[in-house]
Amino acid sequence: MVSEYKLVLLGEGAVGKTSILLQYTKRKFESDHIMTIQASFRSKVLNIADQTITLNLWDTAGQEKFHSLALVYYRDANAAVLVYDVTDRDSFDRVQNWVQELVKNVDGKPILAIAANKTDLPKSQHVISSEEGREYAEKVGAQFFETSAKDVDTLNPMFLHIAKNLQQQHGGRNSTENVRSTRTLKIEDDSAPEASTGGCGC
Amino acid sequence: MESPRQQHGCTFAEYEVRKTNLRGRKQERLLRITDSGLFNLKKPDVVKRHIPFTDIKQITLVDTHHFTITFHSLHDYNYEAPTSAVIVRELRTYLEQHTDTENSQRAIEMAQRSPKPPPPLGISDEARIALQRRRKLEQLTGSCEDTRIGLEVDALVYDRTQDLGFTIKAYISNFKPGASFSETGAAVRRFIDQVKRHILTNCDTDALRQYQIVPEQFGTPVAPVAIADVVERSLFSAIVHPLTNPLNAQLVCEFETQDRAIRAFGDVAIAQEAMDVAATMIDPAGYATAVTAMRRLDGALNGMDAALMRGALLDAVRAIYTRAAAIGMQNVSADEFLPVLTFVIARSGLSRAMSAHAVLDTLLSDVDRRGEIGYYVTVYQTALGHLLSLTG
Numbered sequence: 001m002v003s004e005y006k007l008v009l010l011g012e013g014a015v016g017k018t019s020i021l022l023q024y025t026k027r028k029f030e031s032d033h034i035m036t037i038q039a040s041f042r043s044k045v046l047n048i049a050d051q052t053i054t055l056n057l058w059d060t061a062g063q064e065k066f067h068s069l070a071l072v073y074y075r076d077a078n079a080a081v082l083v084y085d086v087t088d089r090d091s092f093d094r095v096q097n098w099v100q101e102l103v104k105n106v107d108g109k110p111i112l113a114i115a116a117n118k119t120d121l122p123k124s125q126h127v128i129s130s131e132e133g134r135e136y137a138e139k140v141g142a143q144f145f146e147t148s149a150k151d152v153d154t155l156n157p158m159f160l161h162i163a164k165n166l167q168q169q170h171g172g173r174n175s176t177e178n179v180r181s182t183r184t185l186k187i188e189d190d191s192a193p194e195a196s197t198g199g200c201g202c
Numbered sequence: 203m204e205s206p207r208q209q210h211g212c213t214f215a216e217y218e219v220r221k222t223n224l225r226g227r228k229q230e231r232l233l234r235i236t237d238s239g240l241f242n243l244k245k246p247d248v249v250k251r252h253i254p255f256t257d258i259k260q261i262t263l264v265d266t267h268h269f270t271i272t273f274h275s276l277h278d279y280n281y282e283a284p285t286s287a288v289i290v291r292e293l294r295t296y297l298e299q300h301t302d303t304e305n306s307q308r309a310i311e312m313a314q315r316s317p318k319p320p321p322p323l324g325i326s327d328e329a330r331i332a333l334q335r336r337r338k339l340e341q342l343t344g345s346c347e348d349t350r351i352g353l354e355v356d357a358l359v360y361d362r363t364q365d366l367g368f369t370i371k372a373y374i375s376n377f378k379p380g381a382s383f384s385e386t387g388a389a390v391r392r393f394i395d396q397v398k399r400h401i402l403t404n405c406d407t408d409a410l411r412q413y414q415i416v417p418e419q420f421g422t423p424v425a426p427v428a429i430a431d432v433v434e435r436s437l438f439s440a441i442v443h444p445l446t447n448p449l450n451a452q453l454v455c456e457f458e459t460q461d462r463a464i465r466a467f468g469d470v471a472i473a474q475e476a477m478d479v480a481a482t483m484i485d486p487a488g489y490a491t492a493v494t495a496m497r498r499l500d501g502a503l504n505g506m507d508a509a510l511m512r513g514a515l516l517d518a519v520r521a522i523y524t525r526a527a528a529i530g531m532q533n534v535s536a537d538e539f540l541p542v543l544t545f546v547i548a549r550s551g552l553s554r555a556m557s558a559h560a561v562l563d564t565l566l567s568d569v570d571r572r573g574e575i576g577y578y579v580t581v582y583q584t585a586l587g588h589l590l591s592l593t594g
C-alpha cells in the first residue's frame with residue numbers, strides 16, 4: 001500500500017527550512033563532495049508498519065514580498081512543519097502568524113509540527129526557551145521538536161511522528177489512487193524507527 | 203537452365219580438400235559454403251552431401267594440414283588441405299554469422315509464440331485484433347511497459363461499444379463549459395476522477411499488470427509501472443484532448459488580459475527588473491535552456507497536451523537547477539528558486555502563461571497536486587502573481 005502526502009515547510013527566510021529539507025532527504029551513502037543538484041522539492045519514502053508512505057516535502061519562499069502568495073503553497077497540505085530560529089524572536093512571532101493562516105485557510109486538519117531550529121548554537125544565544133516554544137505548541141495543538149539541520153537524528157523523530165499521524169488520520173484512503181505493481185515496488189527502508197524521542201515532549 | 207552451382211544458393215567460398223572416409227580411403231572433394239549450408243561435392247558438381255548449418259556441431263583444426271567437422275546427426279568428416287588453418291577460420295566466421303541471424307529469427311518466433319495473456323475485460327473483437335497487432339509490434343521494437351499498458355487502457359477507453367467508452371463519448375458530445383474556467387476545469391477533473399476510480403476498482407487491473415511479465419530471454423528487467431499514472435495519462439488525452447476547442451475558447455475569454463501583461467515581460471530589461479536577486483546571478487545566456495524549455499508550454503497548451511505541458515515546465519525547472527549547479531550553487535532553496543523562475547518566465551515571453559497555469563492547476567490529479575509537478579505549478583503560479591503585481 002502506498003500513500004503520498006504533502007508536507008509544507010513554513011517559516012521566515014533564513015530559519016533553516018531548506019537545510020532541514022536537504023539534510024532529511026539526503027540519501028544514504030551520498031557523500032558531500034559529490035556535486036548533486038539539490039532541489040527545493042524532495043520526496044522521502046518511509047516504511048512504517050509494512051506500509052509505504054511518501055512524504056513530499058515542499059520548501060516555501062520565505063521572502064516577505066511573496067507572503068501574500070504563500071496561500072497557494074499550503075493549500076491541500078496534509079501536514080506542515082513550522083520552523084523558527086531559536087536565536088531570532090521575529091521568526092518565532094512569524095510562526096504564530098503562519099499557524100493562524102493555516103487554521104483559517106486549510107481544509108481538513110493538517111498535522112502540525114513546530115521545529116525550534118538551530119539548537120546546535122550555544123545556549124547563550126538562544127532567545128526563545130524550550131518551555132516557551134513547547135507551551136505555544138501545546139496551545140495550538142502542534143507537536144514540538146527541537147531540531148538542528150546539521151544533525152539528522154534531531155529531524156527523524158519529527159518526520160516520523162508526522163508520518164505516523166498521517167497514517168493514522170488517513171488510513172489507506174490515499175492508496176486507491178496509487179495502485180502500483182507489487183511485483184516491482186521499491187521500498188527504501190528507512191533508518192531506525194525505534195522510538196528515539198529526541199526533542200519530543202510526549 | 204540454372205547451373206547446379208546456382209541451385210545451391212549464394213556461394214560464399216569454395217575449398218579444394220581431400221576427405222578421408224571411414225575406411226581410410228582418401229577422396230578428392232570440393233567443400234562449398236553457401237547461404238543454405240555446406241556442400242560436400244565430388245568434382246565437378248556432384249553433390250555427395252548437403253549439410254545445413256544447424257547440423258554442424260564443431261569445426262576442429264587438427265594440425266596445419268588436417269581439420270575435422272563434427273555433426274549432430276552423422277559421423278565426423280576428416281579433411282586434409284594445405285590451407286586447413288584458413289579454411290577453419292573462414293568456416294567458423296560464416297557459421298557464426300549464420301547463427302547470429304538464426305538466433306534473432308528464433309527470438310522473433312518465440313515472441314510470436316509466447317503465451318498470450320487474456321484480454322482485459324470488455325473489448326470487442328475488432329479492438330482486440332488491433333491490440334494484438336500493436337502488442338506484437340511493441341514486443342519486437344522493445345518499447346517500454348508504460349506504453350504497452352497505456353495501449354490496454356486506451357483500448358478500454360476508446361471502445362465506444364462498451365459502457366466506459368460510450369460514457370466518455372457521451373460526456374464529450376454533451377460537454378458544456380461552466381461559468382468560469384476553474385469551474386469547467388473542476389468539472390472535467392471530477393469526471394476524469396470518476397472514470398479513473400471506475401477503471402481502478404472495477405476493471406481487472408491484474409489483467410493489465412500481467413502484460414508486464416516479459417519472457418526472461420528478452421533481457422532487461424521491467425521498470426515499475428504505476429497503473430494509476432498510466433490510466434491518468436490515457437484518460438486525460440481521451441477526455442481533455444477532444445475538448446481542446448471549447449476549453450481554449452474559455453481560456454482566451456478569461457485570461458487574455460493577464461496573458462498579454464505577462465507576454466510584455468519578454469523584454470530583457472523589464473525581466474531583470476522583476477528580479478530581486480543580485481544581477482550577477484542572472485545571466486540571460488545562462489538560462490537560455492530553461493527559457494527554451496519554458497517556451498514549449500505555449501504549443502503544448504494549444505493542443506491541451508498535459509504530458510507536454512508538464513514536460514515543458516519540468517524541463518525548464520531542471521535546466522534552472524543544472525545552471526545553478528554550474529555556477530557553483532549546490533543547494534537551491536525556494537527563496538532563490540522563485541526569483542529565477544520568475545526571470546525565466548519573463549524572458550520566455552509566453553503568450554498564454556496564465557492560461558497554461560489555469561489548465562495545469564485545475565486539471566491536475568490529486569496525487570499530482572501533492573507531488574513534484576504540483577510543487578512547480580505552485581511556484582510557477584507564485585512567479586506569475588509576482589510579475590502581475592509589478593505591472594500594477
